[in-house]
Amino acid sequence: MATDTLSPPPAAGPAIRLVDVVKDFSGADGNAAVVRGIDLAIEEGEFFSLLGPxxxxxxxxxxxxxxxxxxxSGQILLHGGDMVGVPANKRDINMVFQSYALFPHLSVADNVAFGLRRKRVPKEELxxxxxxxxxTVELADKADRRPRQLSGGQQxxxxxxxxxxxxPRALLLDEPLGALDLKLRQSMQLELKRIQxxxxxxxxxxxxDQAEALTMSDRIAVMxxxxxxxxxxxxxxxxxxxxAFVxxxxxxSNLIGGRLASASAGTGVVDLGDGQRITVPLRDPHPAGATVELTVxxxxxxxxxxxxxxASRVRGTVREVVYLGTSTNYTIDTATGAEMTVFQPNDGTASVRPQRGETVWLSWTAEHSYLLTPSPAPRTPAPGPAPLTAR
Structure with missing residues (x-):
């Protein structure tokens, strides 16, 4: 098929941009700011995921x-145009929900054509x-069937x-695979990426679902x-x-706290206590003596x-061993007081197979440690016009 029959015309700049967007339901159905000042730029043709609990x-x-x-408050720009105050049906976007909302009495083809008929699109073009x-969605042979004759993934x-x-110039999808079982979800993740x-x-x-976002996305915004x-x-x-949240x-992930004992030439030494130190790369400046948190x-x-x-090694005692087929997972209490998790593949490459209660050493290369920054604080939005009433 010719993909340009479905593709939007090219555009310069981000497809969607959010500028210091705040949504506060105080005085309506709640008392909290649900969105507290976010900036995002989503590129044209990108598979972009909003991921979070x-x-x-x-x-x-x-x-x-x-x-x-x-x-x-804030701005929502679609292809450069400010959409604040513009009704949903006037925006060049469509949305897909977890609920399929198909008409049971109509065929697959008629369900798909429903919106075009309301727009009075000529029959041949329709x-x-x-x-x-x-x-495109590989359902051409199911055009005459009713929704009840299809599987969940087909619906x-x-x-x-x-x-x-x-x-549409953009398609918004709100957890559309949530109602499917795990195996079908995994299959549909690949299908959605192919279609996009x-x-x-x-x-x-x-x-x-973190695995879903990792599988399909070009970029992920973790909220x-x-x-x-x-x-x-x-x-x-x-x-x-x-x-640390991400x-x-x-x-x-293992989160480890310590004190930055020294820092030079992009490398730091973190003192974990109990005489144990590990080496970490410093991607951003950190003063010696600072309290830091890292992950591995x-x-x-x-x-x-x-x-x-x-250069990075810690002593510990095995508290739990869980065999999971492809890997064995260990929970280890380290000498510094931190609990750490280790995944070892069951492919014959592991040098030791410790049991509960045994003393072991945990080691990793410096580049696999990553220093974390504090979570961002909400910004105070700039004064602007009176907020619009949410529809």
Whole structure:
């Protein structure tokens, strides 16, 4: 198929930009600022995910982009145009929800064509656009079926096709795979990424599932308590988390506190107490003597029965051993008082297989340690016009 029949025209600058956006429900249904001053720039044709726990503000942010909520203050720009005050049906975007909301009495093709018929699109163009989008979502052979004759994943693809057929400049997706079982979710993650790549439309995806975000996204904004704590590609978010929250929320991470004993030439030595020190890279300036917190991922750590030559090593006692097939996971109480988790692959490469109660040494290379920064504080929004009433 010719993908340009579904792709939006090229545009200069970000597809979507949020400037110091605040959403405060005080005096309405609650007493808290749900979104507390965020800035985001989402590029044209990007698969961008808003990731965070329940209540962090990600869905409210998506609804403000869609026009279902108005910000208390700040700007929402779609392709350069300020959308604050512009009704949802006047914005060149579509939204896909967790609920498919398909018409049970209509065929797949008629469900997809529903919006085009309301816009009075000519029959020949309507048929061509429906056929094209059904091929894109690989449902062309299901065009005459009713929704009840489809699987959950197929129904979700119909809902996606119904949004794509309108040729929006951006597509917003609010946890659309939440109702599917795990295996089907994993399959649909790859399908969604394939479809997004083919049509070239900007996707903004809301999820609380870290694996989902890592699988599909070009970039991820990790949200916490109404703020964005990090925006980066998946590998950077995982390997170089900016804050303790990001390190703990994305996968499993060991958080270690200490004092920066010395710092020079991009390298620091952290004193953990009990006479144990580790070497860390300093990507940003830190004064000697500062209290710091660092993270290291469990799979980056090697276990040995004696001290190694690694610049970063800690002694500990094995408290728990869990066999998980592809790996064995260890919980270790270190001599410094910190609890650490270690993942060892069961591929025959591990030098030791310690049991509960045994003393071990944990070691890793310096570049696998990452110093964390404090979580951002909410900004006080600049004075502006009186807030609009949320619809």
């Amino acid at each position: 329940s209540g962090c503000g990600k869905t409210t942010t998506l609804r403000m982009i869609a026009g279902f909520e108005e910000p208390t 048929r061509e656009r429906v056929d094209t989008v059904l091929r 979700q693809r119909v809902a996606l096709a119904r949004a794509l057929v309108n040729r 790549r083919e049509v070239g439309i900007t996707f903004v995806y809301v999820t609380h 916490n308590n109404g703020l964005v704590e990090q925006v980066a590609p998946p590998q950077q978010v995982y390997e170089q988390p900016a804050t 390190a703990g929320f994305i996968g499993t 991922r469990p799979e980056k750590i090697t276990l040995t029965d004696g001290p190694s030559d690694a």
